[in-house]
Amino acid sequence: MHSLTLAELQNTLQQYLLHQQNNIDSLTLETAAFTRQQRLAIYYDAYRLRLIDALHNDFPALEMTLGTEDFAQLMAEYIAQHPSQHPSLRWMGGKLPLFLRTHPTGQQQSAIFELAEFEWAQIMSFDAEDSVPATLDDLRLLKNTQWLDLQLEFQPSLQIVSCFSNAPNIWNAAIKDESRIAIETSSEEKTWLIWRSELQVVYRVMNQSETWCLQAFSNHKNFADACEGLCEWFPVDQVPLKAAQYLQQWLQDGLIKSIIAPPIENSH
Amino acid sequence: MSSKTLLQPHLGFGLGLRREHYIDLIDGHPAVDWLEILTENYMVPGGKPLYYLDKIREHYPLVMHGVSLSIGSVDPLNMDYLRELKTLAQRVKPKWISDHLCWTGTQGINLHDLLPLPYTQEALQHLITRVSQVQDFLGQRILLENVSSYLSYQHSTISEWEFMRELATKADCLILLDINNIHVSAHNHNFDPLTYLDAMPAERIQQIHLAGHLNKGDYSIDTHDHEIVDAVWSLYADAIAKFGQISTMIERDDDIPQLDTLLAELQTARNISAQALANNRRLQNHY
Numbered sequence: 001m002h003s004l005t006l007a008e009l010q011n012t013l014q015q016y017l018l019h020q021q022n023n024i025d026s027l028t029l030e031t032a033a034f035t036r037q038q039r040l041a042i043y044y045d046a047y048r049l050r051l052i053d054a055l056h057n058d059f060p061a062l063e064m065t066l067g068t069e070d071f072a073q074l075m076a077e078y079i080a081q082h083p084s085q086h087p088s089l090r091w092m093g094g095k096l097p098l099f100l101r102t103h104p105t106g107q108q109q110s111a112i113f114e115l116a117e118f119e120w121a122q123i124m125s126f127d128a129e130d131s132v133p134a135t136l137d138d139l140r141l142l143k144n145t146q147w148l149d150l151q152l153e154f155q156p157s158l159q160i161v162s163c164f165s166n167a168p169n170i171w172n173a174a175i176k177d178e179s180r181i182a183i184e185t186s187s188e189e190k191t192w193l194i195w196r197s198e199l200q201v202v203y204r205v206m207n208q209s210e211t212w213c214l215q216a217f218s219n220h221k222n223f224a225d226a227c228e229g230l231c232e233w234f235p236v237d238q239v240p241l242k243a244a245q246y247l248q249q250w251l252q253d254g255l256i257k258s259i260i261a262p263p264i265e266n267s268h
Numbered sequence: 269m270s271s272k273t274l275l276q277p278h279l280g281f282g283l284g285l286r287r288e289h290y291i292d293l294i295d296g297h298p299a300v301d302w303l304e305i306l307t308e309n310y311m312v313p314g315g316k317p318l319y320y321l322d323k324i325r326e327h328y329p330l331v332m333h334g335v336s337l338s339i340g341s342v343d344p345l346n347m348d349y350l351r352e353l354k355t356l357a358q359r360v361k362p363k364w365i366s367d368h369l370c371w372t373g374t375q376g377i378n379l380h381d382l383l384p385l386p387y388t389q390e391a392l393q394h395l396i397t398r399v400s401q402v403q404d405f406l407g408q409r410i411l412l413e414n415v416s417s418y419l420s421y422q423h424s425t426i427s428e429w430e431f432m433r434e435l436a437t438k439a440d441c442l443i444l445l446d447i448n449n450i451h452v453s454a455h456n457h458n459f460d461p462l463t464y465l466d467a468m469p470a471e472r473i474q475q476i477h478l479a480g481h482l483n484k485g486d487y488s489i490d491t492h493d494h495e496i497v498d499a500v501w502s503l504y505a506d507a508i509a510k511f512g513q514i515s516t517m518i519e520r521d522d523d524i525p526q527l528d529t530l531l532a533e534l535q536t537a538r539n540i541s542a543q544a545l546a547n548n549r550r551l552q553n554h555y
């Protein structure tokens with residue numbers, strides 16, 4: 001037979017493993033007891049099983065909700081569309097939330113992609129960069145003149161996920177091996193905050209005003225901007241206190257990496 | 269790179285570091301001489317994996333074992349991966365760094381499998397160049413491990429063991445000899461495992477892997493979810509008798525038992541190694 005180059009050979013086998021394309025019988029040797037087809041099937045099957053297993057480890061609640069078989073079927077579809085391009089399986093699920101958002105399964109039931117988003121956020125938070133959280137003492141050091149221009153840098157582990165469904169509760173029951181919770185979807189979206197406290201990933205729900213305020217600060221808005229925006233929810237005279245309370249809460253949660261304050265002006 | 273002894277000092281008997289055993293290792297400091305980490309599991313920005321790794325590093329020498337170098341791929345070397353590897357090595361300070369004699373994908377895709385290479389002159393030249401590039405970048409020799417395989421190519425012009433020996437000698441790299449993989453591949457491709465051992469350059473074997481597999485009758489699958497079988501122990505004894513003392517570790521990746529179970533299995537490795545070395549000495553004294 002025509003002798004393949006190394007590149008041709010790798011291409012041929014890869015196309016087979018990805019899409020079962022190419023007649024590659026002539027590529028490999030066989031023995032009577034162990035045929036070509038068996039040999040190739042081992043690699044073909046192992047490729048899918050390994051990646052589905054990685055996704056099974058990363059998305060336990062999604063699997064519990066879909067059922068093992070439907071999960072495997074859906075993941076095989078996902079893998080076919082998004083083969084790994086990363087040295088680590090850690091990143092295999094990165095495009096799954098978006099894939100499910102546009103997939104008929106996700107379009108029928110928003111809880112499906114919301115679960116994937118919530119689980120992926122947990123993963124991103126789990127091994128995000130370490131950092132020492134700012135404390136209330138850092139806040140106490142501020143002079144009155146510094147407050148209005150104050151900005152915040154949040155922890156690298158901070159993730160925000162919005163859900164119409166009870167996906168976070170389904171997740172919680174699944175990882176605690178509790179009995180399955182039925183999917184519930186409301187017309188009102190809830191926003192969840194996910195972050196790492198010490199080494200543990202934790203999460204809680206936020207109300208609308210806190211969500212708005214946190215998003216404003218993560219978009220580099222300052223305290224004055226935040227106060228202005230919060231007027232939508234609170235009377236003007238209560239707004240600075242409300243914003244300060246959020247700050248205090250976030251510091252207690254360990255959500256803030258640093259408080260960025262303008263230099264103190266020298267009065268001559 | 270050249271020096272009188274190619275090898276790093278002997279480490280003794282080790283285990284693969286698995287997160288199921290983090291706490292036992294940190295709290296109890298059980299008698300394991302060293303641990304092998306799976307490189308890619310720690311190529312993360314922070315959190316628990318690196319926290320525990322730093323703790324464990326205080327008590328045990330570590331070596332780094334990767335699966336995504338893809339040394340045999342025709343794609344350009346992944347420099348981002350190599351930079352991450354080097355950064356992790358600066359943190360871990362491993363006694364050595366290993367990966368596999370295989371390719372894992374091409375055209376930017378990672379199939380996450382250790383795919384066999386065709387054993388041709390073209391592949392050999394390709395790998396010699398690549399190993400040299402990696403070693404220059406890392407500033408140290410790497411170890412390459414023989415993989416379990418289920419297929420072989422019509423195109424191969426030499427055997428796997430000849431390929432491994434030629435590559436190690438010409439690229440000046442070291443060998444991680446997986447005894448279980450030799451056994452599995454010997455079953456699947458119908459060769460004598462001793463032929464493989466006989467071809468290995470003793471002065472380049474830095475480490476040995478032992479593991480369990482699944483014998484399906486007509487072929488075997490490298491599963492790492494069973495205990496080590498007698499035939500693999502026996503091949504291990506042959507290897508030690510032939511090459512002398514070699515740092516040895518047990519790989520267990522699935523159905524991970526209690527640490528004590530693995531420590532007992534590691535004791536078997538110590539006993540077999542000691543026995544093989546003693547027999548060897550008696551033989552040498554005799555002649």
Ligand SMILES: [Fe+2]
Pocket residue numbers: 413446449477519
């Ligand atoms: Fe191995």
